[in-house]
Amino acid sequence: MPLNLEQLKTEALGILRRFYGYSSFLPMQFEVISHIMSGQDCLVLMPTGGGKSICYQMPALLSEGCCIVVSPLLALMKDQVDSLVANGVPAASINSMQTEAQNREVLDLALAGRLKLLYISPERLLNDMSNWSKYMKISLIAIDEAHCISQWGHDFRPEYTQLSVLKSQFPGVPVVALTATADQLTRDDIRKQLNIADAKLFLSSFDRKNISLSVLSGYSGTDKFNTLVRFIDRHHGESGIIYCFSRKNTESLAEKLQRRGLVAEAFHAGLSVAEKNRVQTGFLNDDIPIVCATVAFGMGIDKSNVRWVVHYNMPQNMESYYQEIGRAGRDGLEADALMFYSYGDVISHNRFVAESGQVKLNSQKLELMQRYAESSICRRRILLSYFNERIDHDCGNCDVCKNPPKRFDGSMLVQMALSAIVRTDQQIGLYTLKDILRGSSNAEVIQAGYHHLKTYGVGRHLSNLEWNAYLLQMQQLGIFEVAYNENNHLKITPYGADILYGRAKVQLTEFVKKEFVEKPTRTETVLDLELDITEQELFNKLKALRYAIAQQEHKKPFMVFSDKTLKAMAHDKPTTKLAFGSVFGIGEMKTEQYWKRFTDLIKRSI
Ligand code: ADP
Ligand code: ZN
16 A cells, blocks of 8 residues: 555654654654655664664554564663653563563563564574564564674674574564664675665765864873863863773873862773763763763763763774764754874874784774864865765864864974984984974983084974974874884984975964863854853753752653753743643653643743
């Protein structure tokens, strides 16, 4: 039977409004929904925060029977189910965290046709499916985090490879595979492994417009730390993650932040399970706003109101970078991604790459990452082109767009640096070079007699930060090279020699010290609501009430309401039940539950 699209859309929008409190679909959602409703398989590739869940939840709500959702991560499964139940959708899960009696109870509900969505881990599904599947009306099978099926993906799960039996066991039931990361190889593999060769691909844009991108080059030591503190200050009271290079770094940074009076904790794979849980839960509950983490943090974290992500060091490749910044701003509100990038990072990564076993591939990836960090064109264009997506305009929401770099003739600076290198027979590293240029009297310089060099102190007029930034640029421009196998000593290239001896000139990008005092300029496409001061105060009160409710109900605050909903509430200031129910993100169930407490607070506050 051909689908009547208009009718389907009207019905779907009604459900969206009633259960989720949203009044329109996000890009691609309805296309996927109608495709599934016509009984066909598909593969959905959408970035984090793109709204994948509704792609299968809506068909589940529109169809008879129960949708089986296969999901590898227990924590995510629980969050999804809790959110659905909070919205009044009959959903439950079967997993190894629950007792067998509880699992049995869930299964009975499903068999009685009382569940719209049943979340289950792959091993559970494969083990006991044959016992009950023929007694259940299954509307749809959704495979979440579908990249786990592929050995090519970065998070391979052997349990996932058995899932091909689903298609043969339930030939008429549509299968939808969803993921946020899958290159071409992985996509093909997902189709093959799931036995859905003809599944249509829905590929949505990977552009996360609400995340502003910036990179600070050349910062180190105290300057870097103080800049970080200023950045955090600007995000007062908001949740954020700081990714660090090593476990040790996470701990020392957290400690330093604590000494500044900030609530920050370290998270890395070396912590005990109890400690990891404590930090993770604290973060989810808004009790611990700042987590200093290694890459281990974030998998399975589904917190919608992470407002900022800092890379305290440059990440090792673009995939990691994209994934990590993607943990910010899942609710669609603006979020900040800041990366610090320094010469030391390049050295550390090179050491890792050399030991990685896949030297060629990894050093290529590192180079592309570096190119992004050094970019003097719109960063989003580079980021997206890495994922084979092109935009035909500058984004307006990255540091390059907001502060286009100014260039100047840097030949003199190059000559200063290179003549110091020449006069030390190319036997010094970057740090010593800087000391010579700035006329530092540290022991090493004096011992080697470098303070007698003609170039000693010629670069005093520039700060340490400025020299960091300019030397980094010189290296990137190929003016000198770092001999990684020779104590990182600096070697002049032929191009460098041309500049040194006046045969060529070079342009450098002016270093601008960034102060994080002002809020970033906002672009219209990104933000729909701007709160004035009193609304901001109300927003903070609403957050406090949300926190109290979350504590009482043993929920995570963002599950009561998202930041976006609270913001809309602070803006709309509903004082009646009806007005409350029409705020963005508030469905019928939550209207019933919460309208009184929130509208009372709003009435008292305005
Ligand atoms: P993903 O799984 O792709 O990362 P989610 O399904 O978790 O994304 O959705 C991301 C956020 O967007 C959630 O807060 C969700 O409630 C919200 N969202 C989903 N669909 C819509 C919509 N149609 N309108 C507004 N917000 C939506
Ligand atoms: Zn840009």
